[in-house]
Amino acid sequence: MHIDTIVNARWIIPVQPDAAVFQRHSLAIDNGRIIDLLPTADALDRYQATSVTDLPRHALLPGLVNAHTHTAMTLLRGIADDLPLMEWLNNHIWPLEQQWMSEAFVRDGTDLAIAEMIRGGTTCFNDMYFFPEVTAQQALQHGMRASVGLILIDFPTVWTENSEQYIEKGLALHDQLRHEPLLSTPFAPHAPYTVSDQPLRRIRVIADELEVPIHMHVHETAHEIDLALEQYGQRPLQRLEKLGLLTPNFMAVHMTQIEDAEIEVFSRSGAHIVHCPESNLKLASGFCPVAKYLDAGINVALGTDGAASNNDLDMFGEMRTAALLAKGVAGDASVLPAHTALRMATLNGARALGLENEIGSLESGKSADCIAIDLQQLETQPLYDPVSQIVYAASRQQVTDVWIAGRQVLKQRQLMSIHSDDLRSRLNEWQQRLDS
Ligand SMILES: [Zn+2]
Numbered sequence: 403m404h405i406d407t408i409v410n411a412r413w414i415i416p417v418q419p420d421a422a423v424f425q426r427h428s429l430a431i432d433n434g435r436i437i438d439l440l441p442t443a444d445a446l447d448r449y450q451a452t453s454v455t456d457l458p459r460h461a462l463l464p465g466l467v468n469a470h471t472h473t474a475m476t477l478l479r480g481i482a483d484d485l486p487l488m489e490w491l492n493n494h495i496w497p498l499e500q501q502w503m504s505e506a507f508v509r510d511g512t513d514l515a516i517a518e519m520i521r522g523g524t525t526c527f528n529d530m531y532f533f534p535e536v537t538a539q540q541a542l543q544h545g546m547r548a549s550v551g552l553i554l555i556d557f558p559t560v561w562t563e564n565s566e567q568y569i570e571k572g573l574a575l576h577d578q579l580r581h582e583p584l585l586s587t588p589f590a591p592h593a594p595y596t597v598s599d600q601p602l603r604r605i606r607v608i609a610d611e612l613e614v615p616i617h618m619h620v621h622e623t624a625h626e627i628d629l630a631l632e633q634y635g636q637r638p639l640q641r642l643e644k645l646g647l648l649t650p651n652f653m654a655v656h657m658t659q660i661e662d663a664e665i666e667v668f669s670r671s672g673a674h675i676v677h678c679p680e681s682n683l684k685l686a687s688g689f690c691p692v693a694k695y696l697d698a699g700i701n702v703a704l705g706t707d708g709a710a711s712n713n714d715l716d717m718f719g720e721m722r723t724a725a726l727l728a729k730g731v732a733g734d735a736s737v738l739p740a741h742t743a744l745r746m747a748t749l750n751g752a753r754a755l756g757l758e759n760e761i762g763s764l765e766s767g768k769s770a771d772c773i774a775i776d777l778q779q780l781e782t783q784p785l786y787d788p789v790s791q792i793v794y795a796a797s798r799q800q801v802t803d804v805w806i807a808g809r810q811v812l813k814q815r816q817l818m819s820i821h822s823d824d825l826r827s828r829l830n831e832w833q834q835r836l837d838s
Contacts, residue, residue, distance in 0.1 A: 414764065417749050459776050498836070503560050516541065589614060591605060595638075656676075657675050676754060689727070704720050721747050775802070
């Protein structure tokens, strides 16, 4: 049988079934989809492919899903560090955004983020930022998969004046992109403390009709809880539940502040949690009790958050930090083992985004979003268990090749769709502008 692509790998880690590792297997890809996963010896008999890639030193696994980003904020990487969340937002990030945010800012910041993510093995990101139409445009241009959040916040920005306009512009973008196979458009109300009841009620109704997810920062810091008790007389989760937002289409990002009774309510709702361990640590926001959430049967995905609070979009770093932090927080070294961390960074992310039938594991019928990691470098030798090496020892520099929907976007560490020199010169201009 003649097909588009065969990838022969030393190891294939499909993520589903859990903890499976296949040796000397091949992935058969046609029309952007996985059609077979089989021993390489059999693949040579069964398929002739237009393109054949041999990965004799590599593990092939599903592309990583970064379930919470503000991609354009890569331009603010390192501009204000070592500050608590509200001081960081009020005195640094929001004023800078007020001054500089524009279509060009979002275009160049998104390009940088996509380049960084592809080189780090991320094939899908779930974004929340202004000018989402520009983020969508850049993702399409570079062949990147994205959930482009339709941002909603109570205050005006250069993008939009009021919450009605945020929703209108968001809906127009949703309509425009509904047939793009690489893009989806969840609603992205910023946080309980920045979005009031009326617009939240409205998007709940629209999200139900359109069957799109809702993506929101929730219970990020203790301060947020105090503020809510003062303003609404209830904790944010309680308020969101009353507004009808806690459903299987809801993604709550951060969730560092939680009471046991709330975990039960949350678990019953079928909503998802996106854990951003490095951002929580850097902003000293608190500790997300991941082991408790997993025990309660909650789907927990992983995200980096924006590059201004991390400061990278490195899902390898995030997997490792998540695994280590969960052990420390639970006081139990057995929680969040390596294969669970990998699952959180792939299939759990896909599930949170409502894309579990499309991506997140290497299974026949799913889109061919996959990455190759060279494990024969000294840093990951000797090798007893490839998943252990990937989570606890490998770095993103070991990612050599990346495919999204069967199209190769990184080849032996070279970006196929982004011109690095041109991007570097645009970044240099931003650095001079923002530094002045
Ligand atoms: Zn965030």
